[in-house]
Amino acid sequence: MLGIDIFIADDEPHIVRALSFVFEREGYVVETATDGDTALRKINESKPKIIFLDLIMPKRTGDEICRILRSDDRFRDTHIVILTCKGQELDREQSISSGADSFITKPFSPKEVLSLVRQILGNSTA
């Protein structure tokens, strides 16, 4: 399970599919999950470079996963992106306090997400 670049967790399969399609076309290795528990288990196994977490997911929210990951030394420097539907100030604050690096409000443009990924992975590899 080594060499995973991007992890996507969202309970909406269409969103997971769209994002992974775009990333895979760029040659990134992608792993996905549609609920919080599976996401946490798979992230622990695969140690991705970027993690996309939907804020509202069954079993565990993106917020919760983010907090857990940040308390783990292995994921201290992993870039975490929160996907939120509401884009409200409250969500922003929550995501930042839980340790997320950035957040994207739905509906998003896959192009913009891709450029964000390029920027992050470009920086980390450089």
Add this chain to the structure above:
Amino acid sequence: MKKELQTGILFFAIFSLLPLSFFTGGTTSPVRFLFFPLITFFSLYFPSRLLHGAGLAFTILFPLLYVSGSSEPRTVPIFSVLAEVSAFFFCTLVAGFISRRIHQERFRYENAIATFHSLSDALNHKNMNLQTALDALSEAHKKLQDFDKTKTEFLSNVSHEIRTPLSSIRSYSEILLNYDDIEPETQREFLQTINTESERMTRFATEVLDLIRIESGKQEIAFSPICSSDLLTESGRIVRPMAMEKGLELILEETTGLPDVRGDKNQLIQVLVNLLNNAVKFTRIGTIRLGASPRDGFVEFFVSDTGEGIFPEEREEIFQPFTRIAEHGKNRPKGSGLGLSISRGIVEFHGGRIWVDSELGKGSTFYFTIPIVSKRTEVFEQFDMDREGDANVTYRPILVLSSDTVSRRCLRKKLEDVGYHTLGADTPSRAMEIVSTMRPGLIVTEISEDEESFEDLVRWARDAGTRVLLTTLHIHGGDEPTLAVHGYVSKPFDKYEIQSLLEKYHVQGGSILLISPDRDESRTLQVILGAAGFDAILFHEGPPAVRAFETSTPGAVFVGSLRKEQLEEIFTAVKSSSRTAGVPVFQVLGTTLNRFVVPVTLSPVFRKAESKSLYRLVGEIEKEYTKRIE
């Protein structure tokens, strides 16, 4: 008691000291110097003029006693006697004056205390009023806050539900636009997703609009008689393909012999289809049953499944908008979370109730009730159709005012059973407190002894446009309460009104019993009845009238503002014998009624069902409840 004893001792001391002073040497006696303080005290304890007078009389009596004793000549000069008398007289005057001043001061003091008490009472009362007003305000504030919170939550949920499919649509359309080399199959898959997601959005928009329309009461419902079994077969037909696709059996129970219901066919099918869809969605293997049965003026529909079941704490919650049961399996079609809220809105608008029974792991059964069509409701619908809907009235609770706990509880339960929210009050003043915060949609009341507060309540109802159903209940034996009177006569008495009332109930002759503690009222009625050719027999209280029933059968009975127990006794006396059971009973009201007060009484033709249950009253309540105020 202590004071009286003191007074007695003083009284005794003075009246024994006076003759004592006379016999022990008159003017030279030092005892007389005791008069001054003694009379002062005496006057303090006996403030009445009479006793002052007694003091003065004794002053005069003293020289008389002196003179009468002078048959045996004395050596005391007349001058000395005069000095003695005037000294005594002066003492009495001074003592009286002092004691009067003390009394005046005491009176002022007591007055001040009383004023203080009454002011403090008034203050307390004001304080209580303020507290009540404050409670009402904070209640209103809380309601507004809740409403605001609900609104915010609702909007944020709507936003979420719109953004999710929109994300897919936007992502896939952008992907399709940006990449030219996608394989046709993938292209198709993406287009398919865009299509289903836009369908999902459309459906959601319709549902939100449905819910808003139902909750605001602006929905158009075409009430008409509908065949219950048609509803079942049609909704079964709609859902059957979906059930079959999932390998589930859909069983339609026997539907013949069901009465027609009153409602909007499309909306009722929407409710059934929604419940069936949920059943299919949450059942993996097994059977879905669909059926109905008549129950107390309603048809009770049910949809049962052999799915996962619902946790007890979720059974009420699922009817709230955007509440979805945790969906464990994958690839399960996601709902908007509005279906059950819409269903509940529709059912309640029809005057019914919706609920769920469930056993974890075994399945759930959803029930809902819709009123059966009757001639009465049809007539009412004709009348009601032209009016604008106002759901606010429909969703408000019904206030039941009766001093009798059993009647009140019983009626409330009846109403709750058919799906209304109710409030209870035992006195009109308690009812006034409730209406100031809760705004009931309808008030059902018995006449109260507290006429003033009752009139306040009727006035409030008139101003608020709330109807008041006036009824008199009676509990005969251990049965449930029933309607007790055939009509009401209110002040000012109208000769023609009373005559037509008697005609309506076929009172042709014979004597009429008039039982009322109010003599003026009875006499006025006696005159009116006499002019109409009836012989009215007056009773001022219940028991003698009850005895009169034992020997004679009156043509009718008029009861005035008697105490509740006496009224009950009279009703029992009338009802307990088959000879008198048909005698119409009219209640004379001390208050004047307005047009917002609708009396609910027994009908002119004796019906057994009426005399046995509250069915008719509940029917009338339902009728009035949905009726708008012009």
